[in-house]
Amino acid sequence: MRKAVLLLCTALFTGCAIPPESNDIVTPPIAGQPLSDANKKAIATLFSLLAKEAKKHWGDDDYVESSKHRYVKYLDGYQTRAHIDFEAGKIYVSTVSQHQPMEKLHKAIVQTVLMPADPKDVEQFSDKDVKLTGKPFFMGQIVDQEGKSIEWEWRANRFAGYMIENKLQSKAIKQGKAYYVQIDMVKDHLEQREYQYANLVRDASKHYDIPEDLIYAVIKTESSFNPYAVSHAGAYGLMQVIPKTAGADVFNLVKKKPGMPTKEYLFDPASNIDTGTAYLHILKTRYLREVTNPSSRHFSMISAYNSGTGGVLSTFHTDRKKAMVMLNQKSPTQVYDALTTEHPKDEARRYLQKVLYFQKDFSQGKI
Structure with missing residues (x-):
């Protein structure tokens, strides 16, 4: 059995070359495009x-x-x-x-x-x-x-x-x-774990211009500050990064190198928090930069972290360009209501609510 596990791990976590992207707006994976069937099967x-x-x-x-x-x-x-x-x-x-x-x-x-x-x-x-x-x-x-x-x-x-x-x-x-x-x-076990990563969160926040309370809220929602976290979807670590999607985006668009992060890379708390925060930065400044209202963009970014930009846009229209127009025509409250009641995935509806709830608590120092 151990030999079989070793072979599976080798096949699953070896990076593959992906051409670097240009500086133009990049079309993100549709609706949080999951791992390839081969990787899903391996996990x-x-x-x-x-x-x-x-x-x-x-x-x-x-x-x-x-x-x-x-x-x-x-x-x-x-x-x-x-x-x-x-x-x-x-x-x-x-x-x-x-x-x-x-x-x-x-x-x-x-x-x-x-x-x-x-x-x-x-x-x-x-x-x-x-x-x-x-x-x-x-x-x-x-x-x-x-x-x-x-x-x-x-x-x-x-x-x-x-x-x-x-x-x-x-x-x-x-x-x-x-x-x-x-x-x-x-x-206060949660706070004890939170303190362990305070410097890493602070550094990532400054580097990528993402609020600290949002990073903390995502970590709590994704893993309850469990650095050993792993899921059937193939997500790893504190911020539950999937190598093939968010990980590859960060490597190509931010780190400017081909391939995708390994399991070992994402299990390292510093690398995981850096990668997860960098992906939030990509969502904010690239995939969702056409969302004009800052609050609407914030809601969309959080939802997209869970289910992909495609999932956010499909909430408003099946055509991506029309969806962006419709999204921008709505008030932030209407965008929030749509993402928490009309998003195609039930999990994504609850996800936005959870992250915002935790973010408020972190911003007020309650957690």
């Missing part, structure tokens, strides 16, 4: 291979996989796992191993609380151990039984022992018996 296969192995031990009902707001890492021949819910601030470390289950659980707790901040050291599509290098990602987000942050392995081991002795739970599943512990993050 689906990676998830499928993982599910096949994990379900042997967990069954269909208790199988869990990674998503935009959730990180799931399987260990120990897929019998043990860490499940991190970034929205709820909950961590569940579980095992169905019937051979030394407490030892497996202990090791998994240590690896989870000391998980490295650099996502490249975490392999989500295999059962390999996590490399414990550098500063733990959860520093400040998790505290031990004494209310202290967990930075060193000795403290992580002591915490794991405490959790197993005092917080161990079990439940029957179809495949047998599962043992697990629940670890609650601190109340």
Whole structure:
């Protein structure tokens, strides 16, 4: 299986040459043009291979996989796992191993609380151990039984022992018996993650002239500040950038180089925030620059980040030129109403509402 995963990853994340664009207005992909069928199939296969192995031990009902707001890492021949819910601030470390289950659980707790901040050291599509290098990602987000942050392995081991002795739970599943512990993050876990990326957001904001509160709002909407985020659509990292579409646009139109970013590039928080913000800049200054009202352009840009410029324009007319004319004839309120009630995709309607809600909170310092 590992060989198959390696071959799929190589095929999926190798860039392909794309001619650089001119300085003229470029026609964007229609309606958030997705990955090619080959890449979609490859990503689906990676998830499928993982599910096949994990379900042997967990069954269909208790199988869990990674998503935009959730990180799931399987260990120990897929019998043990860490499940991190970034929205709820909950961590569940579980095992169905019937051979030394407490030892497996202990090791998994240590690896989870000391998980490295650099996502490249975490392999989500295999059962390999996590490399414990550098500063733990959860520093400040998790505290031990004494209310202290967990930075060193000795403290992580002591915490794991405490959790197993005092917080161990079990439940029957179809495949047998599962043992697990629940670890609650601190109340301000979201702010703790936000602080980790403050400098990166500030730099990207200044470089691309995109408001900081908008960048924060997009990150929260896309991943809840989960740097390990991955989706079936092939989007990666904090701002959920798809290599083939937004990533390729940024490489060609902003970075002036061919190809598209790799998975490793997009899992790097600095590169991810830079790329996601650069794509917002492209939407604002190129694809949607003909939108005359700044507020209408702002609404359109946010919606387009989720579903493509084509999706925004198709809300107003099937013909792109006529759609732009109709969009500009409407007030910002009318544009907002159209994008949140008439956009072809339900997800895009909700997306604009969420981002604007979070942006308001970030601008007022509530988050």
